[in-house]
Amino acid sequence: MANSALEVQALSKRIGNKLIVDGVSFQIQKGEIFGLLGPNGAGKTTIIRMIVSLINRTGGKVFIDGTDIDSNFSEAMNKLGAIVENPEFYKYMTGYQNLKHYARMSLSPISQERIDEIVKLVDLENAIHQKVKTYSLGMRQRLGVAQALLHNPSIIILDEPTNGLDPQGIREFRQHLRTLADQGIAVLISSHLLSEIELMCDRYVIIEKGKLIHSASIHEGNDVEQEQLREVIFTVNSSETAIKLLKNLSISNVVKKSEQSIMLMLPYEEIAKINAHLVKNEIAISEITVTRKTLEDRFIEITNQQEEMAVK
CATH class of the missing domain: 3.30.70.980 (YebC, transcriptional regulation domain)
Known part of the structure; x- marks a missing residue:
């Protein structure tokens, strides 16, 4: 667990008699971009919401940078940054004013230098003093990443981060994520856009009906x-x-x-x-x-195999 930015062990969620997430376990290493894949309704967002403690777990453990969130919640959460759904900001304020606002809510002090460093990292220097209502969706996504990075987390978690972005915006976002990973920050991305995950990620897992059915390196299949x-x-x-x-x-x-x-x-x-x-x-x-199999080919092959096994 020493190099793990995030480890989940036997994570499960039951609502009534229905098991939404069933014993999911995986690790994400520092400096790694990790994909959480699955069709809509597979349980990806539920897993993320349990990791960031937006909903309770029925079972399982979560460790962030080696810290158990059950035994030391504040310390663990201080090592994590997340964007679940679309990032929300005060649109009548500038990007910089929004970041200052979030910085004031941090458990540990965030310096002016740290804010400037993050603004440069996400390439918003030319727009940071404009009002957020003038930002494109891609700029708001990058501002969201900046907000998630303010307190210098070990990992950031992004749920469907490229939704609504045009191809140019997706490409720029992908480049920014690689920059973060190169600096040792782990990134967890939940998505159903397999072509984008193939370009972004180092490793991935596939979630199907709440279960982890496959785990591999992006290049392992080749x-x-x-x-x-x-x-x-x-x-x-x-x-x-x-x-x-x-x-x-x-x-x-x-x-x-x-x-x-x-x-x-x-x-x-x-x-x-x-x-x-x-x-x-x-x-x-x-x-x-x-020809070589794309991630989409492998995804369909794996999920079809699971369906055939279920029928048998």
Whole structure:
């Protein structure tokens, strides 16, 4: 637990006879961006609300930077920053005035220098003295991150932080999160936008019907896939000649995609051998495209497997 910014152990939540969250456990390391994934209604927000103590837990433990929130609540919460739902500010005040207001409510003193440092970190220097009502959604999100960082937490928790942002805003937000992680701050992001999580996160877990059903590194699946068949498209000068050549080698699973492209299902390590053989036999290759499973592909595959297991 020494390097863990957050650890949850067997977290559960029951409402009436319904188990909303069922024994969820995971750890987040310092300097790591961690994704909490799942369809809407899977229990992600309930997990976050229990971590930040907005709702009571039915069972389980939460440790923030090694501190048990049950035995030392104030110390633990002082190591955590969070944005649950959309960040709310006084719109008639400037961004700076809002931050000063939140700084005054902190358990420990927050200096003028710290506020200026955070404003620079989230790239709001040019707008911080404007009224919040003039801010775009992306600027308000960054101001929310600034507010969450004021007291120098070990981890910040963001629930669906890119909702409503345009592509440019999402990209900028992603870059700011990586800057935070590079400074040793852990980030927990809850989202159902898998393409964004794939670009943002280092590791992720999948929550399905309140249960943690999968945990992995973002890049872990690609290493496994190297042992499996991959769809490989070769762009060549003559697909007919290439197919005939490969069939002479008893490679029969060749599909003609066009006059200049063929598709094969190959183990990863066989791609270079096929390429070398084609070139040796004077087939000009201008491109090789290897498909890989996206996080969305893996998510659907894993959740479908869970449904099949439930039926059985």
